[in-house]
Amino acid sequence: MTASATHAALPEAPKLDGRALIVMLLLPITAVNLIGFILPVVNLAMISFMEVRSTGAMTGNWSFAKWQLVVTDPFYWELLWNSVRTSLTITLLTLLVSYPVALYLHRSSGMWRSILLVMVISPLLLSAVVRTYGWIAILSDRGLINNGLMALGFDGPLRLMFNLTGVVIGLTEILMPYMILALLAGFGKLDSRVEEAAATLGASPFRVFWRVVLPLSLPGIALGSLLTFVLAVSSFITPKLLGGGRVFLLATEVYDQAIVTLDWPLAATLSIIVLVVFGVALTIYSRVLKSLG
Amino acid sequence: MIHHASTATNIAAPLGNEAKPGHGFLSLQGLSKRYSEFVAVDAVDLDVNQGEFVSLLGPSGCGKTTTLRMIAGLVQASGGRIVVAGRDLTAIPPFRRDMGLVFQSYALFPHMSVAGNIAFGLEMRGLSRSEISNRVTEAIALVRLEGRENRRPSELSGGQQQRVALARALVIRPSILLLDEPLSNLDAKLRDEMRTEIRDIQRRLGTTAIFVTHDQDEALTMSDRVVVMNHGRIEQTGTPEDLYERPRTPFVASFVGRTNRFSGTALGRSVKLGDTLVHSATEANGPADVMIRPHRITISTGSAAASGGQNTLSGIVRRMTYAGNLLQYDVLAGDLTFQVEEATLGSGRALAPGTTVTLSWSAQDTLVFEAKP
Numbered sequence: 001m002t003a004s005a006t007h008a009a010l011p012e013a014p015k016l017d018g019r020a021l022i023v024m025l026l027l028p029i030t031a032v033n034l035i036g037f038i039l040p041v042v043n044l045a046m047i048s049f050m051e052v053r054s055t056g057a058m059t060g061n062w063s064f065a066k067w068q069l070v071v072t073d074p075f076y077w078e079l080l081w082n083s084v085r086t087s088l089t090i091t092l093l094t095l096l097v098s099y100p101v102a103l104y105l106h107r108s109s110g111m112w113r114s115i116l117l118v119m120v121i122s123p124l125l126l127s128a129v130v131r132t133y134g135w136i137a138i139l140s141d142r143g144l145i146n147n148g149l150m151a152l153g154f155d156g157p158l159r160l161m162f163n164l165t166g167v168v169i170g171l172t173e174i175l176m177p178y179m180i181l182a183l184l185a186g187f188g189k190l191d192s193r194v195e196e197a198a199a200t201l202g203a204s205p206f207r208v209f210w211r212v213v214l215p216l217s218l219p220g221i222a223l224g225s226l227l228t229f230v231l232a233v234s235s236f237i238t239p240k241l242l243g244g245g246r247v248f249l250l251a252t253e254v255y256d257q258a259i260v261t262l263d264w265p266l267a268a269t270l271s272i273i274v275l276v277v278f279g280v281a282l283t284i285y286s287r288v289l290k291s292l293g
Numbered sequence: 294m295i296h297h298a299s300t301a302t303n304i305a306a307p308l309g310n311e312a313k314p315g316h317g318f319l320s321l322q323g324l325s326k327r328y329s330e331f332v333a334v335d336a337v338d339l340d341v342n343q344g345e346f347v348s349l350l351g352p353s354g355c356g357k358t359t360t361l362r363m364i365a366g367l368v369q370a371s372g373g374r375i376v377v378a379g380r381d382l383t384a385i386p387p388f389r390r391d392m393g394l395v396f397q398s399y400a401l402f403p404h405m406s407v408a409g410n411i412a413f414g415l416e417m418r419g420l421s422r423s424e425i426s427n428r429v430t431e432a433i434a435l436v437r438l439e440g441r442e443n444r445r446p447s448e449l450s451g452g453q454q455q456r457v458a459l460a461r462a463l464v465i466r467p468s469i470l471l472l473d474e475p476l477s478n479l480d481a482k483l484r485d486e487m488r489t490e491i492r493d494i495q496r497r498l499g500t501t502a503i504f505v506t507h508d509q510d511e512a513l514t515m516s517d518r519v520v521v522m523n524h525g526r527i528e529q530t531g532t533p534e535d536l537y538e539r540p541r542t543p544f545v546a547s548f549v550g551r552t553n554r555f556s557g558t559a560l561g562r563s564v565k566l567g568d569t570l571v572h573s574a575t576e577a578n579g580p581a582d583v584m585i586r587p588h589r590i591t592i593s594t595g596s597a598a599a600s601g602g603q604n605t606l607s608g609i610v611r612r613m614t615y616a617g618n619l620l621q622y623d624v625l626a627g628d629l630t631f632q633v634e635e636a637t638l639g640s641g642r643a644l645a646p647g648t649t650v651t652l653s654w655s656a657q658d659t660l661v662f663e664a665k666p
Contacts, residue, residue, distance in 0.1 A: 191400065193398050194401070196396075197394065198402070199367070200387050200388070200393065201413050201461065202391070203413075203417050204388050216403065
């Protein structure tokens with residue numbers, strides 16, 4: 001059969017052209033995103049421009065008051081800086097403790113790998129609230145660590161809770177599974193043969209790591225760091241419980257303004273700022289990814 | 294400042310220390326690898342001379358790759374010694390062994406350019422920048438990749454990637470070049486080209502090379518000597534001709550080249566195969582395996598008496614396969630089926646199934662192996 005004959009036979013068959021099919025397939029996710037994400041964000045942005053009474057009731061008039069407050073009051077700048085710095089610290093620590101675990105997991109195989117993977121994932125089955133209370137039992141003045149230290153003759157309890165230290169310790173552990181899974185997903189280019197090639201060419205184990213393993217795992221590091229950073233910025237239960245009201249971060253402030261003070265426009269304004277932070281993080285991530293090729 | 298190297302043959306292998314007399318430049322002595330329940334390599338002894346190209350040939354799982362990886366230091370030997378130029382390397386880690394390894398999967402550094410890949414081993418040796426640049430340029434010329442210095446491995450074809458891997462392994466002027474099935478990921482035509490190229494470069498540089506392959510054609514055409522391995526042991530070591538003409542075991546006879554294989558009873562210089570008696574050139578007695586190469590058998594339509602070989606049998610063509618350069622026949626002679634190969638000398642000469650033919654071959658082409666009790 002010639003090509004033209006094939007062509008002539010086809011148009012009669014009921015057939016969607018490619019573009020219509022793509023539109024149809026994208027419709028459900030577009031709808032979900034529109035209803036579940038875009039509209040609430042627009043709504044949030046609108047609330048941030050509303051006038052509010054001290055009782056929490058909104059008057060229905062537009063107002064720039066909250067944005068003006070947030071931009072001019074140094075408290076909120078400090079809050080932003082605190083949040084970003086704390087989240088970056090947590091991200092870095094999570095990366096440092098997760099990287100060896102992920103690398104070991106990447107290299108293990110069979111039953112042992114499955115067992116390890118389950119051990120990594122299983123904390124995700126518990127809510128962060130429960131795990132935070134677990135940390136309280138460990139870190140409090142009469143907790144596991146302090147009891148142990150004092151039994152060894154250490155003088156007085158070490159303040160591990162109700163301060164930034166506690167928040168960083170708790171969140172690092174809580175975010176580890178995400179980091180490990182993201183690192184694993186990004187370790188695709190790591191190949192034991194390539195490491196062996198470097199070794200036969202004269203590279204000591206340290207130089208194999210520095211020149212081959214680390215550069216090849218950068219995509220995983222970038223992905224894991226982005227994910228962990230975003231989760232750290234937006235977490236509020238753990239900072240609230242382990243911070244004991246003494247650690248001020250953007251997410252906890254949003255919670256306080258929305259639930260305690262009932263200042264919804266301020267909560268909305270701060271939420272939008274959190275979104276901006278995410279946008280910046282995402283931009284940096286895509287730049288890094290592009291430079292890695 | 295850039296110095297242009299005036300000597301083009303700079304990349305030649307280093308003058309090795311004189312090997313001890315009676316030992317090879319590379320000497321494997323009782324080399325073994327045991328896993329908990331499995332012996333991968335079983336007391337292998339091998340001596341390789343400087344500048345020699347030696348192949349390790351065998352089916353998968355025969356221990357050839359494990360042997361190579363032990364030489365490279367990537368697998369720890371469970372027994373025996375690896376000696377290079379009189380120096381015991383058995384306990385030395387791979388990065389101090391000074392060997393160039395070319396992997397089947399190329400194993401190039403994906404995050405480095407072609408030049409970066411080749412320079413890596415030189416950087417590890419702490420050479421000066423100008424020295425590295427000179428030697429990288431030479432190595433790139435050696436494998437004919439000029440103009441692709443700044444490409445990433447992913448932008449190269451399989452053959453080009455293999456060339457980069459070869460240059461990367463050679464540029465450090467290794468004491469021994471180790472090649473682990475380097476051609477099996479290439480297509481047939483490229484494979485032939487690379488065979489010649491690897492062998493030419495190795496000859497020119499005088500590098501000692503160990504080449505692992507499961508492909509008997511590669512082993513025979515490239516090597517000075519071939520080591521046939523099976524079940525972790527060396528079956529036979531010899532020149533390609535030794536292995537093909539004078540195989541010492543039935544395994545070597547059947548693995549190297551195609552063969553007709555029969556069981557029979559040896560009676561001195563002849564063997565009884567069922568009702569058929571065939572002549573051989575070697576003395577043997579008792580139950581025996583008999584092998585005859587398909588292309589050593591002459592097939593003709595003349596009568597038995599007219600044939601010149603010392604063995605003549607008459608038979609009937611059962612099947613004919615036209616393979617371009619070869620005609621392959623299955624011929625039933627008595628109760629034995631022989632595979633016979635004949636070069637195609639022109640068209641229209643193939644014998645149709647059903648034709649009565651005479652098979653003949655000389656007595657020394659009957660390979661007889663006494664069956665082990």
